[in-house]
Structures are given as structure tokens and as C-alpha cells.
Amino acid sequence: MEPIRETLKRVVNAPAFSERYNDMRKEVLENPGVQKFLEDHAEEIDKSTVDRGMHKLYEYIDQSHDCNKCPSLEGCINHLKGFEPNLVLERNTIGIAYTACKSKNAYDNKRRASSLIHSMYMPKEVMQATLSGFELDDSRMEAFRAVGNFLDQATGPDDLPDKGLFLYGKFGIGKSYLLSAVANELAEMNVKSVLVFVPEFMREMKQAIGDQTLQEKVDYVKKADVLMLDDIGAEAMSSWTRDEVLGTILHYRMAEKLPTFMTSNFSYTELQHHLTYSQRGEKEDLKAARVMERIRALTEPVKLDGRNRRN
Incomplete structure (x- = not known):
């Protein structure tokens, strides 16, 4: 039986996987939000930091920002409904912090007013x-x-x-x-x-x-x-x-x-x-x-x- 490490290495190095990864990387790095984040932290982030944080960057672009992909609060597509992702840099590691979106704020304000x-x-x-x-x-x-x-x-x-x-x-x-x-x-x-x-x-x-x-x-x-x-x-x-x-x-x-x-x-x-x-x-x-x-x-x-x- 082939060792799992060798299996993973073979899959990762396969042309199809490599092509999909490069396409994903290109999509991530062309995202305006990602570009601004990298520009704001240009002195702190290098290529290895980007490579290590690629999964977080993809998680960021795959979600709705400023409610642009959500028909309503109930139909929010984000990982945390009513919260939008923001890229952060902590100890040279790219991460995501979630803050309430405008739809969630409007909903909360309406509930507060009703109370x-x-x-x-x-x-x-x-x-x-x-x-x-x-x-x-x-x-x-x-x-x-x-x-x-x-x-x-x-x-x-x-x-x-x-x-x-x-x-x-x-x-x-x-x-x-x-x-x-x-x-x-x-x-x-x-x-x-x-x-x-x-x-x-x-x-x-x-x-x-x-x-x-x-x-x-x-x-x-x-x-x-x-x-x-x-x-x-x-x-x-x-x-x-x-x-x-x-x-x-x-x-x-x-x-x-x-x-x-x-x-x-x-x-x-x-x-x-x-x-x-x-x-x-x-x-x-x-x-x-x-x-x-x-x-x-x-x-x-x-x-x-x-x-x-x-x-």
C-alpha cells in the first residue's frame, strides 16, 4: 500500500490539481479586497506568508462583502449569517475577523427600536x-x-x-x-x-x-x-x-x-x-x-x- 504522504504528494503534483490551484491563486490575488490588504501590509507580508494564508484569502473572497451577494439577511451566504469577513494580520499570519454587516445592523437597530x-x-x-x-x-x-x-x-x-x-x-x-x-x-x-x-x-x-x-x-x-x-x-x-x-x-x-x-x-x-x-x-x-x-x-x-x- 502506498504511504499517505506519497499519495498526497502525487495528487498535489498532478497537472489538473496544479492547474486548479494556480487558477484559484490568480483569482484570489486579483481580488480588490485582497490587493488592498496586501498593499496595506506590504512591509509585513512576503510570499511565504501569502502562500500559508491562501486558504484564508480564498475564504475571504468566497463570501459576500457589503451584502453584495445576499438577497436578504435571512438569505445571507456567509459562514456567519449577518457577519462579513475582514482580513487581519496577526503574528505574521493572515486571518479573518467577522463584523456585523449593514443588513444585520439594520435588523438589530429595528429590534432595538421595537423594544x-x-x-x-x-x-x-x-x-x-x-x-x-x-x-x-x-x-x-x-x-x-x-x-x-x-x-x-x-x-x-x-x-x-x-x-x-x-x-x-x-x-x-x-x-x-x-x-x-x-x-x-x-x-x-x-x-x-x-x-x-x-x-x-x-x-x-x-x-x-x-x-x-x-x-x-x-x-x-x-x-x-x-x-x-x-x-x-x-x-x-x-x-x-x-x-x-x-x-x-x-x-x-x-x-x-x-x-x-x-x-x-x-x-x-x-x-x-x-x-x-x-x-x-x-x-x-x-x-x-x-x-x-x-x-x-x-x-x-x-x-x-x-x-x-x-x-
């Missing part, structure tokens, strides 16, 4: 909203400009305008969508937002009395960096939810000057009328006026109009 938005009972599709996806026409321009002005003034979590917006108008015209788009824009500035669908939140607050989590949940909402109350006025309001839940949250945020956004089918005047009457039919003008005073202190009213985009 800054806490949604309570909001539809998942609404949470994907972007300002670029907000359809513009004359009836929606005022609201879009108001949102833009708020975002222009917001430079980070420690520098936010005191007042948010009260977006009101009929059903299905994009109020919740715009609210979520603002939250996503703020997340890019590392600003945390809590979005709350008010009718469901109020129902849960009644249940929270029994499981003794009421104070914890109210505290979480009222202390949010930016609070967004969606569809206020659609809930069946009781004196307790109006005064002890909504009133408590708004009073804290007014005192701390924390920006608050709201959406409603009602204008200020119509919402005050809604807050005046409890489920029992009790008329409580003074208490409703007190809540509305806080809403006016926290928000600027902006009417949103247009066609129903849910149909």
Missing part, C-alpha cells in the same frame, strides 16, 4: 406604521405638519416638548396609524413610548382591582416617557375610571410635564360631554371639566380628516 415601544392592546399591523407610509392629502396635511413639528423639537429622551397632540376625527382615517408612526420615529431617537388602546385598558383596570395589580399598571402608564392614549372616548366611562384612573394618569403627567398624545372620534367639546355622564347616567360637569383641563394642558388639538381607509 422601546410598549403596546397595550394595539393591533399588530398598526405598530408597523411609518411616516413615509402615511398617505397625504389636503385634509391630512395639518396633522402631518403638527407631528413633524413635534419630532423636530424632540432631540432625545431628555429633550422632548412638554405638549403632545390630540388627534381627532371620524372612524378609520388613520389616527392610530399616525400615532404609531410617531412612536416608531421617537424610538429611533432612543425615546420610549407606551401606546394604550383606552377601551381595553379601562376594562383591564377594573379587573386589576381583584388581582391587586391596579397601582402597578397605572404607575407604569403614567410614568412613560411618551404616553399615547388611543381612542379615548370610545370606552364606557364610569366615574371611577374617569377620576381614579384617567384623572390620576393625566394629573401626574401634567405635573411632570411629560408629553402625551391622544386620539379620539370626539373634539374637545364632544369629549367633555362624553366624560360628563357616567354609565349610571349621572351628570358630573365639574369632574368632567377637571379631566378636560388636564387634557388641554397636555395636548394641542389637531383635526384629521379624509376618507375611511378601513373600507
Whole structure:
């Protein structure tokens, strides 16, 4: 039987193998990335270093760079998905270090931004909203400009305008969508937002009395960096939810000057009328006026109009 060393020597010296190796070597050395690496380390690298590191150089050129060979992060062809190779020289040996590619960075940034938005009972599709996806026409321009002005003034979590917006108008015209788009824009500035669908939140607050989590949940909402109350006025309001839940949250945020956004089918005047009457039919003008005073202190009213985009 032929010794393994002799077998390897015979295979390596075979014309076909030698030709393939020379073709591979030529391809490697003509690669722009390899050429730049060799030029940058011209004083440290000699031919023997290149020969010893040929397998690493080939590993480098065989992968995607700047995502040029990958259709998506999921379809990344690199040895480490989402990471691209960079040639390095360590102790006169050519090696490869992997760093996150632009697709991986974009994905990680999106996940980080998503973690800054806490949604309570909001539809998942609404949470994907972007300002670029907000359809513009004359009836929606005022609201879009108001949102833009708020975002222009917001430079980070420690520098936010005191007042948010009260977006009101009929059903299905994009109020919740715009609210979520603002939250996503703020997340890019590392600003945390809590979005709350008010009718469901109020129902849960009644249940929270029994499981003794009421104070914890109210505290979480009222202390949010930016609070967004969606569809206020659609809930069946009781004196307790109006005064002890909504009133408590708004009073804290007014005192701390924390920006608050709201959406409603009602204008200020119509919402005050809604807050005046409890489920029992009790008329409580003074208490409703007190809540509305806080809403006016926290928000600027902006009417949103247009066609129903849910149909």
C-alpha cells in the first residue's frame, strides 16, 4: 500500500490539481479586497506568508462583502449569517475577523427600536406604521405638519416638548396609524413610548382591582416617557375610571410635564360631554371639566380628516 504522504504528494503534483490551484491563486490575488490588504501590509507580508494564508484569502473572497451577494439577511451566504469577513494580520499570519454587516445592523437597530415601544392592546399591523407610509392629502396635511413639528423639537429622551397632540376625527382615517408612526420615529431617537388602546385598558383596570395589580399598571402608564392614549372616548366611562384612573394618569403627567398624545372620534367639546355622564347616567360637569383641563394642558388639538381607509 502506498504511504499517505506519497499519495498526497502525487495528487498535489498532478497537472489538473496544479492547474486548479494556480487558477484559484490568480483569482484570489486579483481580488480588490485582497490587493488592498496586501498593499496595506506590504512591509509585513512576503510570499511565504501569502502562500500559508491562501486558504484564508480564498475564504475571504468566497463570501459576500457589503451584502453584495445576499438577497436578504435571512438569505445571507456567509459562514456567519449577518457577519462579513475582514482580513487581519496577526503574528505574521493572515486571518479573518467577522463584523456585523449593514443588513444585520439594520435588523438589530429595528429590534432595538421595537423594544422601546410598549403596546397595550394595539393591533399588530398598526405598530408597523411609518411616516413615509402615511398617505397625504389636503385634509391630512395639518396633522402631518403638527407631528413633524413635534419630532423636530424632540432631540432625545431628555429633550422632548412638554405638549403632545390630540388627534381627532371620524372612524378609520388613520389616527392610530399616525400615532404609531410617531412612536416608531421617537424610538429611533432612543425615546420610549407606551401606546394604550383606552377601551381595553379601562376594562383591564377594573379587573386589576381583584388581582391587586391596579397601582402597578397605572404607575407604569403614567410614568412613560411618551404616553399615547388611543381612542379615548370610545370606552364606557364610569366615574371611577374617569377620576381614579384617567384623572390620576393625566394629573401626574401634567405635573411632570411629560408629553402625551391622544386620539379620539370626539373634539374637545364632544369629549367633555362624553366624560360628563357616567354609565349610571349621572351628570358630573365639574369632574368632567377637571379631566378636560388636564387634557388641554397636555395636548394641542389637531383635526384629521379624509376618507375611511378601513373600507
